[in-house]
Amino acid sequence: xxxxxxxxxxxxxxxxxxxxxxxxxxxxxxxxxxxxxxxxxxxxxxxxxxxxxxxxxxxxxxxxxxxxxxxxxxxxxxxxxxxxxxxxxxxxxxxxxxxxxxxxxxxxxxxxxxxxxxxxxxxxxxxxxxxxxxxxxxxxxxxxxxxxxxxxxxxxxxxxxxxxxxxxxxxxxxxxxxxxxxxxxxxxxxxxxxxxxxxxxxxxxxxxxxxxxxxxxxxxxxxxxxxxxxxxxxxxxxxxxxxxxxxxxxxxxxxxxxxxxxxxxxxxxxxxxxxxxxxxxxxxxxxxxxxxxxxxxxxxxxxxxxxxxxxxxxxxxxxxxxxxxxxxxxxxxxxxxxxxxxxxxxxxxxxxxxxxxxxxxxxxxxxxxxxxxxxxxxxxxxxxxxxxxxxxxxxxxxxxxxxxxxxxxxxxxxxxxxxxxxxxxxxxxxxxxxxxxxx
Numbered sequence: 001x002x003x004x005x006x007x008x009x010x011x012x013x014x015x016x017x018x019x020x021x022x023x024x025x026x027x028x029x030x031x032x033x034x035x036x037x038x039x040x041x042x043x044x045x046x047x048x049x050x051x052x053x054x055x056x057x058x059x060x061x062x063x064x065x066x067x068x069x070x071x072x073x074x075x076x077x078x079x080x081x082x083x084x085x086x087x088x089x090x091x092x093x094x095x096x097x098x099x100x101x102x103x104x105x106x107x108x109x110x111x112x113x114x115x116x117x118x119x120x121x122x123x124x125x126x127x128x129x130x131x132x133x134x135x136x137x138x139x140x141x142x143x144x145x146x147x148x149x150x151x152x153x154x155x156x157x158x159x160x161x162x163x164x165x166x167x168x169x170x171x172x173x174x175x176x177x178x179x180x181x182x183x184x185x186x187x188x189x190x191x192x193x194x195x196x197x198x199x200x201x202x203x204x205x206x207x208x209x210x211x212x213x214x215x216x217x218x219x220x221x222x223x224x225x226x227x228x229x230x231x232x233x234x235x236x237x238x239x240x241x242x243x244x245x246x247x248x249x250x251x252x253x254x255x256x257x258x259x260x261x262x263x264x265x266x267x268x269x270x271x272x273x274x275x276x277x278x279x280x281x282x283x284x285x286x287x288x289x290x291x292x293x294x295x296x297x298x299x300x301x302x303x304x305x306x307x308x309x310x311x312x313x314x315x316x317x318x319x320x321x322x323x324x325x326x327x328x329x330x331x332x333x334x335x336x337x338x339x340x341x342x343x344x345x346x347x348x349x350x351x352x353x354x355x356x357x358x359x360x361x362x363x364x365x366x367x368x369x370x371x372x373x374x375x376x377x378x379x380x381x382x383x384x385x386x387x388x389x390x391x392x393x394x395x396x397x398x399x400x401x402x403x404x405x406x407x408x409x410x411x412x413x414x415x416x417x418x419x420x421x422x423x424x425x426x427x428x429x430x431x432x433x434x435x436x437x438x439x
Contacts, residue, residue: 006415008395008425010402011434012383017255018431022242024049024074024235025263026420027173028293030100031205032233033057034108036078037066037086038184039209041230045076047261048235052419053098060105063089080230083184088114092152095120097348097419100174102151103132104202107178109155110141111185118153123390123416125151128346132178135166139182139190163188163224170343171316173198173267176220180206180213183222193219198316199267204293205233236263236295240393241421243271243324245431248400249300250280251331256301257431258285264294270310270318271325272298278305278332307334307377315340320347323397326355330364331404332377339372348416349389358386358398362405383407392417396424399435 024047034057036043048054050073058068058076065087067079093116095102102118106129109116119125130149137143142156163186168175176192180202183190196218203220207213209228214221242262249257264272264284276282281301288295305328310318315338318325322344329336344351356368361384365376383405388395395414402409414437417424425437 005439007438008399008411008414009436009438010399010409010411012402012405012407013432013434014253014403015255016248016252016257016403016432019258019260020245020427020431021260022237022245022262023051023421023423025238026051026054026240027100027199027201028235028263029054030057030098030104031201032235033061033068033076033078034104035205035209035228036080036230036233037061037064038083039080039228039230040082041080043078043080043230043233045078045233045235046074048074048076049238050074051422052096053101056094056096056098057101060093060095060101063091063093080228082227086112089116092117092119095124097121097124097416099124099127102129102153103174103178104181106132106136106143106153106155107181110136110139110143110158110182111161113157115157116155118151118155120151123348129153131170131172131175135164135175135179136182138164138166139186141182161186163190165191167193168195171196171198172343173202177202180220180222184211184224186224189221189223191219191221196313196316197267199265201265234290236290236293237261238420239263239265239268240320242298243321244396244400246272246275246280246282246298246300247324247328248403248431248433250275250282250303250305251328251400252302252403254302255432256299259298259300261295262298264296267317270314271321273314274308274310274318274325275328278308278328279303280305305332305377307332307336309336310338312340319343320393323351323355323393324400326359326373326375327397327401329375330359330362330377330381330401335374335376337372337374339369341372342370347391349391349394351391351394354387354389354391354394355397358394361386362401380404380406383409385410385412388413390416392420396421399428399433402433
């Protein structure tokens with residue numbers, strides 16, 4: 001089914017309420033499959049996100065000789081083959097729309113003794129890959145893309161990889177993770193220093209499985225030589241998915257929601273901090289730690305929001321949540337702004353442009369910058385037709401906007417919502433959104 005074949009139509013509503021759980025964290029699900037495949041022994045994964053992106057990752061590891069079984073809808077059984085047990089695939093490795101899969105696998109495959117080709121869909125094939133190719137080439141990898149620095153990526157066996165001390169030019173967990181995965185196969189220590197802290201799932205999971213990883217401020221150091229050992233992996237609810245419902249609960253004129261078992265890794269919860277600063281009535285209940293990851297339940301109630309300037313230092317911790325933040329800002333009293341978010345230009349869509357145009361369609365005053373935007377909040381706004389540009393987060397954010405709209409919002413190009421949040425329309429309807437899906 002093509003992305004353009006699915007659209008959402010939402011009628012205005014004024015209340016959301018319910019007790020819900022969101023799908024498992026996509027970033028952790030990707031890593032659980034990859035690291036479980038590289039570990040020795042059987043890895044049992046619970047809470048796995050069965051989205052299109054993560055299923056592409058699982059299929060790729062199957063092609064590389066790893067036995068992976070879906071023991072339940074959100075459970076995997078992975079029989080790991082060890083760091084050096086992967087086998088060549090006779091076919092190309094299709095990442096679909098999954099940028100995380102392509103960038104992390106580029107690092108993992110650079111250390112193998114066989115050739116591989118990574119491909120993606122039309123959207124992924126436009127996304128920049130030189131950012132991972134450059135450090136891999138410095139490590140001695142044999143990797144090439146198109147002249148534009150995009151996929152397909154062709155990876156040939158390297159004579160040997162060498163550890164490097166890499167200063168990452170942008171704050172990106174995908175670049176960091178790619179280099180660390182290649183470092184598992186390198187001679188000598190690999191170090192990555194970030195300009196700002198990013199999500200640390202790779203470091204946490206590698207350490208839990210026995211890798212020699214040391215975190216020293218913004219520097220992460222990995223010494224090769226240790227085999228990974230299988231461990232059970234629990235995947236908490238994806239904060240990025242919960243974000244749409246946090247915003248929905250905060251901007252709805254009435255109602256209360258409880259979102260259960262949400263991952264609260266501090267490198268992911270910048271939006272939570274921002275919404276609280278805006279005056280959102282959000283409380284974290286039953287904080288706990290499961291398999292090394294902080295988890296909690298989030299209660300959100302209808303709130304009177306005020307505008308806020310997002311600190312640049314917080315941008316990496318909410319980089320995937322800016323479409324949702326933009327809807328909250330459009331409903332807040334006063335002006336909100338974000339700068340230093342250049343990464344939004346090279347996501348599944350140009351999220352700055354797509355968000356700004358969508359808000360303008362609804363009658364919201366927006367000033368677009370190269371690295372962000374400023375939004376003038378208002379009490380409510382009109383409806384209209386939104387082009388999501390086949391970007392799942394744009395589609396879901398504007399679905400939530402129906403809580404303050406005066407007329408129908410029609411969102412085009414929504415099929416890719418299934419990449420990160422299968423079942424989103426059904427869950428949104430369960431808490432009160434009036435959402436129709438049309439193919």
